[in-house]
Amino acid sequence: MxxxxxxxxxxxxxxxxxxxxxxxxxxxxxxxxxxxxxxxxxxxxxxxxxxxxxxxxxxxxxxxxxxxxxxxxxxxxxxxxxxxxxxxxxxxxxxxxxxxxxxxxxxxxxxxxxxxxxxxxxxxxxxxxxxxxxxxxxxxxxxxxxxxxxxxxxxxxxxxxxxxxxxxxxxxxxxxxxxxELPAEDYTVPIGKLAVRRTGRDLTIATYGAMTLHTLEAAEELAMEGIEAEVLDLRTLAPLDREGILESVRRTHKLLVVHEDVKTGGVAGEIAATVNEQAFEELDGPVLRVTSLDAPVPFSPPLEEHFLPQVADVTRAARELARY
Amino acid sequence: MELPEMKYPLSREQLLDLYYFMRLTRELDEQLVRLFRQNKVVGGLYSSIGQEATSVGTAYTLEKRDWMAPMIRNVGGLLVKGFRPRDILMQYMARSGSPTGGKDGTSHFGDLQERHVVSPISMLGDLIPVMTGVAMGGRYLGQKLVTMTWIGDGGTSTGAFHEGMNLAAAQRAPFVCVVENNQWAYSTPVARQVPLHDLAERARAYGIASYVVDGNDVVAVYQTTKEAVERARRGEGPALVESKTMRMKGHAQHDAAVYVPPEMFEYWKARDPIARYETWLTERKVWDKKTKAEIERRIERELKEELEFAENSPLPEPEVAERGVYCEGCHTIEARWERPIEQLQPPKASVQAAWTVSDFGGTNGGGAAAKAHAPEAAEETKPAAVAAKAAAVSTRGANGGTKRSARAAARPKRRR
CATH class of the missing domain: 3.40.50.970 (Thiamin diphosphate (ThDP)-binding fold, Pyr/PP domains)
Known part of the structure; x- marks a missing residue:
């Protein structure tokens, strides 16, 4: 194939x-x-x-x-x-x-x-x-x-x-x-289940869509610095795999959410609230967010690059969280 | 019995049926007002008094296999399609036994399996593309069905109305849209909304057939709508039927409609659809006093039973609010195929994926429209024939003029 x-x-x-x-x-x-x-x-x-x-x-x-x-x-x-x-x-x-x-x-x-x-x-x-x-x-x-x-x-x-x-x-x-390469036979992926793209003990980074690529790249950089990030690809936002996220956070005790959507009202806020409500005692640091700016998506390349989360934004936030 | 010649004959039984449904709608409406005054109605109450002929006469043209979607004042249509007064009573009283179990009120309910009724939403116009889709889906499955919905004069100004009518026209969907022109969009008269005397004129922009009918004459409503329905069933495309009537109450129970000129109410009161039909039935000796009294007793008895049933239905358990956001195996989705599936699978379904543009769109192209790649693409539209057929239906316009009576607005596509 x-x-x-x-x-x-x-x-x-x-x-x-x-x-x-x-x-x-x-x-x-x-x-x-x-x-x-x-x-x-x-x-x-x-x-x-x-x-x-x-x-x-x-x-x-x-x-x-x-x-x-x-x-x-x-x-x-x-x-x-x-x-x-x-x-x-x-x-x-x-x-x-x-x-x-x-x-x-x-x-x-x-x-x-x-x-x-x-x-x-x-x-x-x-x-x-x-x-x-x-x-x-x-x-x-x-x-x-x-x-x-x-x-x-x-x-x-x-x-x-x-x-x-x-x-x-x-x-x-x-x-x-x-x-x-895809399997030759018929297969489905269940709606409502996240995928662990990389395992790690130091912190959890939850993300989805194109930001999964950026986050995995950031995780490799972090690994070279000795920070092992677990990367969750949410895959489904509704219904959200809350249990999957909590399970990971209970092991790493730290959570960073990365998404390309804007910050205010983005799913990161919902995830942070869920973790607060259900796993507050497990947290060793604040839930952090790396997102786009609260602005429309601008056209010109330098503007759009500034608007979108970059790999460096993810590594910076992860390092900050790892220090707790 | 001395019946006038009708293109779509109605038997005595059917004529009395029309009366039964109109009168039942009216009595149910008045029952709801009493319940409202007793504080038993939850939320607003939307009256269809004055519009019974439109709702009943149009819905009565549908067969069991056909689909409809009511708007707020189409209680009559719901009764014709087989819902019971208790369903409407319990909807308005927000009871657990209502078709929505208390999750929604008014005419906001449906039944996909048996009665083929799609629930409306409060936003006007959205049912038009939806019922176009139901029509497209039914045709795809090989069912010879027609779909129908209603829209008020006000709703014809929405974007969804336009998108839906245009798609229905482009797809030549077996869909009939009844514009229930009750003269008022809440408090705004038609003239302030649309610079047209006949809202049916809007159909010209879609290149589809249209009709204007006296909406307070139930026989005329039936005849005209039946023409549109059968035409659609034959695959001749969608139609717009404007039924001119009058909303005899406010937008809802709270609204005294003081903005309506009193003379306008007088004008329409003299044309009350039920009183007119009673005269019609009497003059043509379809019934006598005894028959009328029997129907009245039947309605009285039925409504008493229906009300008792509805009042005995409790309010829903609070936890019901949590259930049914998603279908979690509670429904089995099955299409009812009435054609061989092989027609829709390769190799039979395969086509050459290319457009044909017969006159290249130029001004000297000879007037043929670009070949539509709708399912019935082989058939060319025949505007002249369609217009002639439609014109054969004779109905009296609400304004008294016969020149504005039923007619088709299917016209040659190129107008200059």
Missing amino acids: APVTMIEAIREALDEEMQRDPAVVLIGEDIGVYGGAFKATEGLLAKYGWERVIDTPISETAIIGAAVGMSYQGLRPVAEMQFMDFIACCFNQMVNFVAKSHYRWGGPVPMVVRGPCGGGVHGGPFHSQNPEMWFVHTPGLKVVCPSTAYDAKGLLKSAIRDNNPVLCLEHKFLYRRVKE
Whole structure:
């Protein structure tokens, strides 16, 4: 098996799920003939036809609305947001229609919304955002953020098979930067379970998405200084694997959270509160955060670099925490 | 019985059924007002008095396999689709036995399995893309179904309305949108919202069929909507039906509607849909006093039982608030296939992934629209034929003019 990129892994997941289950249909902008802005759906129209790969007008609200409607018919639609930033256009459908349907009246919504998020590619304020917390804050939705090709495929398959609405936030920085060999056989990655990417005794660093790469790089630097960091890749933000985080903190007694989302209202705050409530006695130091600035994502490279967390920010915070 | 010729004939039983549902809706509405005054209604109470013909007459066109999604004043539609007065009573009283178990109120409930009803949300317009999707999904499964929802005059100004109607049109989805023009968006009259006399005109922008009907004439509402529904079922695309009616109360129980000119209430009171239909049934000898009295007794008896049932339902246990945020195996998701699955799998499903643009979009291209790659792409739209068919349905406009009566607005795509 040749190694595949994350975008190829996503395409494989869609292809295999469509092959496995005719209830799986794709809907979105430019996903058919063009194959999607990032080519996630390339070749799928030719293979599965117009009924299963539906190009829509530029209407995010209608895309999500139609996907909900199809899911009520027992289908499993996968809606693409060309860029996750545009999910703001259909925010009402997401938080009021999709998220509350099962709770309010027992109408399950087995649909997936997937698409590229995140910065580091100079996309500017409207093609770089990390909108995860808008939805993590909304009960009824599940939110996954893979950092590897393996997880991107396995989580997307789990999302398609889930009876609940799942948002797959695919970091576009990773689409073609991470590559690995994938198993030939069908596999899934469970939603709601973190992965320990590196074991270490001195502190825990919890992160997800593209920041997993930065954090692992930082951990290698720290190791050379004699600081052994345990790196947790959260993979799912809703439902959050609180037990997995607590388990690690009970061993290392220190926690740093790294994310590309902005600081205020980011998941780091939620994790810090959880650890405070449930493992305060275990802590040997404060829970620290390394995040983006509380600002829109700026366009020009030096501005964006300053805005985003860098490897050096992670090592600096980790060293500070290690001193406790 | 001396019935006028109807394109979509209604039997005596069906005609009395229409009366039963309209009258039941009205009596239920009045029962709810009494409960509200007794402080038994939790939250607001939204009356559909004056709009019964629209709600009942439209919903009555649907078959069991068809889907609908009510708005707040479509209690009549819910009753037609098989929900019981107790469901609505318990929703308003927030009881544990209500279809949502107390998690939501009013008409905010549904039933995917049996009645094919999708629950609305309070944000207007969002049901339109959703019911478009239900229609697309049903067609995908090979079901010959139609979906329907209602929207008020106010709701037609939302972005979701536009996105949904446009997608429905682009997909030629078997979907009928009823614009229930009750003249008021809370306290704002139609003229202040939209510079159009007929909201049905909005359909022209989507290149779909549209109809205007006197919304207080239940037979006309039925005939016109049935035309739209059957047309959609035949695969001729979505339609917009504007039903002109009047909200005879405030937005909700707390609102005395003092902003409505009193003469306007008088105008519409003289056109009360139930009183008009009673006259219609009497003049055509469909019923006599005895039949009317029987229906009234039936409704009285049923409502008494329904109310007793609803009042005996306790308030929900507090812990219910924690449950059901996610589906954790409580539902089995199964699509009802009515076509061979092989059609949707390669090699049968495979296509050449390329667009055809028949006239290249130029001004001298001859007027053919770009070939739509919707599922029924093989069929070209036939605006002239559609318009002719639609025009064959004769209904009287609410303003008394026949020229504004039912008509199709499917027009040639290129207008200059």
